[in-house]
Amino acid sequence: MLKTLGRRWREKLDFGLFTLPVLICIAVAFYIPFVMTIRYSMTKWNGISKHPKFVGLDNFQQIFTGDSNFSSSAWFTIKYAVLYIVIVNVLAILLAVLLDMKLKSTSWLRAAFFIPYILSLVIVGFIWKFIFMQGFNSLGESTGWSFFGLSWLGTPGLAFISILGVSIWQSIGFYLVIYIAGLQSVPDDLKEAATVDGAGAMRRFFSITLPLLAPSITISVFMALTNSIKVFDVILSLTGGGPGGTTYSIAYDIYRDTFQNNLYGYGTAKALILFVAVLVVTIIQLTVFKRREVEA
């Protein structure tokens, strides 16, 4: 009796010793800040006064009714996220299909497309700023193409395309790698059987390869979604939000309100809205995509 009681206590102690460290660290990194965020979001606070003033849901009301920065940055983020998710995944699938063939240079090619992904996005933004501002001049002079003479960071529409293009350039290697791994698990005999049945390359791709790639697509879209909703670093270093404030994303807008305009309470309210949006969108995406997956 005593012995079993002792063992049960030992098990409980073990359980605590193994799981407490991680719980404490996660609480410090996420839960405590998260609860504080909820509290601050209902206050007016400039970060200096000792006591934030409680204002209830006023911040939220103001954000949804009278904040043109928020609506324009939300619109920017939605446009960016949709285009990014579609383009990066389509390009990565196409490239993966090509690189899945047995070519001599396959491993070099895969590495080449992956390299930008190991660079920090802030640095990628600066490198491209240099290319857009200085490099395109020289390229324009030597090729005579008017394409290079456009103001890629100076006009709103083009600046949007630049941010999108640079983000895709940086991350396509990541999605490529996931799709190549997915393609390698598509059984060859299925493709052969389809060829025997007289299916052409296009038909094989759309009726066999693509459906069996569904798990990879779910993951890649999920990653692309969560990353694009939070787009920040590349904008900071590439356009700084310009020209004329047209390239602010939600994450950037929150950063600006909180740390540059010292609207601590107001900024955290926006941050909370971002969290809810991310939560809802990812849950919807995962359930919809999971339902469409098929087993090989």
Place this chain on the structure above:
Amino acid sequence: MKTNNNKAGRIILEVVLVILSLLFLYPLFLTIINSLKSFSEVMTDVIALPKHLALSNYSYVWKFINYPRLFLNNFIITGLGLLGIVFISSIAAYKLARTKSRLSGIIYFLCIMPMLIPFQSIMLTVLQTAKNLNLSESTWGLGLLYWGFGAPLAVFIYHGFVKGIPTEIDESATIDGASSFRLFFSVIFPLLKSVTTTIVIIDVMWIWNDFLLPLLMVNGSPDTKTLTLAAYTFVGQYTSDWQYAMTAMVMAVLPSIIVFIFLQKYIVKGVVAGAVKG
């Protein structure tokens, strides 16, 4: 005839792909050659190769941003972060996967749930919490903070992996009289080697290059900065000195590229494993 066609097609395809990949990497090539030019050369022609190698750009930036110091900072932050993440996540995930109780389920959920919280939603209050705990403006403090930020994904990946290890292994070790810590470190942890590699690779790339958290946490003094952060402030100060800016870029990026070249195979594998499990 048909195979000949196929062969020719493949060669053309291969050539096209190689050209495409070179174009793809061209921006990086331009960065490197312009880091080796003088200011006037950068201004007159960006795409030309440097006439004289301006290696002085490198010594200038090296001294100006105190490169060895920053490199050490990055190293400490990444190393400390990784050690902690691997340690706390592996023991927790192991225990959680082996214990079938409601409490264990709840704790597991609490561990992985933060993956859905965007960092920007909590950045202000993370900074406050770090200040209260005396972790801000310190290299070691930043490294410690990464433990919590890296743990959710690591717990998730380890948890999935531990479930695949038969419990008989635990039982036979327990019968031999091993304590649970002993059992974990001499029996289980070695079995987790492949998944640990995955986690290490994902987290090295993330922590080494991270920007926003260091910007908020250690931006106050030049001695606590990270490489990316220093490159960012450097370019902010020298907006038009592109030759120095490009040199700083190359120097910030070089360690990652060298590591990538050596560990390419594992990095790609790790990313795949991490993404598929994550």
